[in-house]
Amino acid sequence: MSKVYICFDIYSMSTAYYIVMIDLHTHSLLSDGVLLPTELVQRANHAGYRAMAITDHVDRSNIDFAVPRLVKALDELKDHTPVKAIPGAEITHIPPALVGMLVEKARELGARIVIVHGETVAEPVIAGTNRAAIESGADILSHPGLISMEDAVLARERGVALEITARKGHSLSNGHVAKVAMAAGATMIINTDAHAPEDLISRERAVIILKSAGIPEENIETIFANSQNLVDKVGRD
Ligand SMILES: [Zn+2]
Ligand SMILES: [Zn+2]
Numbered sequence: 675m676s677k678v679y680i681c682f683d684i685y686s687m688s689t690a691y692y693i694v695m696i697d698l699h700t701h702s703l704l705s706d707g708v709l710l711p712t713e714l715v716q717r718a719n720h721a722g723y724r725a726m727a728i729t730d731h732v733d734r735s736n737i738d739f740a741v742p743r744l745v746k747a748l749d750e751l752k753d754h755t756p757v758k759a760i761p762g763a764e765i766t767h768i769p770p771a772l773v774g775m776l777v778e779k780a781r782e783l784g785a786r787i788v789i790v791h792g793e794t795v796a797e798p799v800i801a802g803t804n805r806a807a808i809e810s811g812a813d814i815l816s817h818p819g820l821i822s823m824e825d826a827v828l829a830r831e832r833g834v835a836l837e838i839t840a841r842k843g844h845s846l847s848n849g850h851v852a853k854v855a856m857a858a859g860a861t862m863i864i865n866t867d868a869h870a871p872e873d874l875i876s877r878e879r880a881v882i883i884l885k886s887a888g889i890p891e892e893n894i895e896t897i898f899a900n901s902q903n904l905v906d907k908v909g910r911d
């Protein structure tokens with residue numbers, strides 16, 4: 675079931691075999707996660723991750739608190755961990771008219787992956803948030819719930835990735851998200867939305883979640899590649 679990927683390990687300066695997991699949606703105690711950013715990276719390292727984003731919940735009250743601290747902590751760590759840890763933000767429960775301004779603010783403050791907390795069926799997110807997220811130029815629309823075909827087509831056009839999630843509750847609509855995203859040709863990625871170390875998953879588990887959402891085996895490598903492409907893109911900027 676699990677596949678082994680060949681990578682060049684910059685630490686041992688040799689080719690190593692890893693089961694690689696990339697997870698671009700996690701939370702530290704800078705919002706409602708339970709771990710310091712540094713411990714979250716180390717837990718992810720131990721879980722076999724090679725790239726991740728820490729994307730704490732932000733609104734106007736804490737965006738200038740959380741994002742610069744993530745930037746500072748992850749910048750200091752970068753030569754001391756094999757995990758590429760990217761500072762990000764998740765714009766959460768913001769009225770749709772204000773989403774674009776917060777996405778821009780997050781980027782100004784140094785967030786390299788900007789997520790908008792989509793219209794999950796697990797929480798009363800304001801209708802119109804999915805559309806505002808896509809129009810705002812966020813990188814990822816997380817758990818977009820019962821996303822419409824029109825919004826999925828717009829996500830494809832704007833290059834916004836639609837999230838398949840490992841998180842309980844939010845994952846109820848994974849099947850719908852996958853179906854609409856595939857029909858629209860929109861990019862999908864898989865994330866954990868981890869708030870605690872036990873929420874981190876293996877690549878093998880990610881494959882099971884993707885298949886459970888009705889995604890055919892032949893599409894699964896593309897979904898992992900989409901995460902890698904986003905990591906490469908923000909690394910280059
Ligand atoms: Zn949360
Ligand atoms: Zn989240």
